[in-house]
Amino acid sequence: MKSMDVPDHADRFMRDLDWNLLRSFVVLAQSRSVTEAAHKLRLTQPSVSTALKRLEDRVGRRLIDRKPGHFELTRAGELLYREAVDIQGSILRLSTLMREMTDEVTGHVRIALASHVVCPLLDGVLSEFHAEHPRATLSIEVLSSAEAIGSVTGRFSSFAVCLVHERNPKLEYLRIYREFFGLFCGPPHPLFGRKNLTRADLAGHSAVSFDTDRLQDALKPVALMRAEADMGEAVIGTSSHLEEVRRMVIAGLGIGPLPVHVAKRDVDDGVMWQLPPYDNPPPIDVHVVWNPKATLNRAEQSLLDRLLERIEATPMDQRTYR
Structure with a gap:
């Protein structure tokens, strides 16, 4: 008997699915053509096309609708992309988590920030966090709000501070200022x-x-x-x-x-x-956005908790910048 009674077809799917195919597909889904994806992956166009064909054969579904002047994910492709982004984010975080288990590192925090964010409350929290955890490291990447949210969804960023148009039910949101x-x-x-x-x-x-x-x-x-x-x-x-x-x-x-x-x-x-x-x-309201399913290191969790607590403790009129 297989562990946890995994059905035969699911067990076979797990054995046969190559992560490198999923990685290539994520880049394809974020591109406008196979040529663009090949450039990002530093592979030839035929190699990327072959990888897509192999993945479609594995899942038994057409994933991208391609024809001259048209390059769009199918419904199956959209579903696979959402799940593959989650998987990719988890894999990318494994090295950090393993390092924290063996080394006495404080941790690294990655913040995705919309470029127009000017917020004294956030600046104060960062200052206090550094004073308390001077060995923690920090990187701030300036992105469009949509890219920032995508970075949190994929677990590339610890959290984001950005505009929000449509809410993803898998994420959490809290208004930081107006x-x-x-x-x-x-x-x-x-x-x-x-x-x-x-x-x-x-x-x-x-x-x-x-x-x-x-x-x-x-x-x-x-x-x-x-x-x-x-x-x-x-x-x-x-x-x-x-x-x-x-x-x-x-x-x-x-x-x-x-x-x-x-x-x-x-x-x-x-x-x-x-x-x-x-x-x-x-x-215009600006929000903190985080992924509740992401496994955060000590530094990430400490900074996020501190920021959320400060927001909750600060009246809205003090977080409204006119």
Whole structure:
């Protein structure tokens, strides 16, 4: 009798399935073509195509619908991708967990951070954590909010601080702060320095913005703010990083949205000018996101617990940045 009475077909599936095939499939699912995936994997295109065919043969399902100009996961492919990301995250964490069992290491914390996160509460927690655990190491990767959440889902990151559009039921969320977005322009822009402007003055002007500034995405309120100003849908430049949106605004490429509390220093320094609407700017909530099924090392668990406790203990008005 096989252990735990595993059915014959499941036992055979576990024996036959090659992890390297799953790894290649995860990269394929995150790419736009076999050619792109091959480049990421540093393999030839035929090798990647063969790996995909072998995996499809193993699972008995077509995983990617491929034809000229079309590259999309099938329903079976989407299901396998979700599970494979979980498996990959667990495998990547094994070396860290084993090292902690044999060495006296404090642990490493990986934080996925949206680029526009400016939060005194988070900064204070990091400072206290380092003072208490000086041997713990930390890495912060700046990603788009969608990529940050994907990194937590795949257990590559300890937790994320980012915007949230659609909630994954496998993850946990807690709002860390609320910020408000305004519209700004730089010195070369014709509206720079002008007072008593109205929304009507913004009509027809070009815009720069974040990749998520769309009606179907996390910055929907910002997209609506631009639409109400009759700026149209033409966006001259986009980025997922605040610093690059800021760069384009200051360079005069167009009017751009930025968190008001983040842009304040540039306004005070005279390199940026705030535009209407001045009252009732759209609020945007930023969340801490973590994976409750992830096995965290001591440093990760300590920092996450400290951050969540500080959020819960701090009234919302002290976590609202205007």
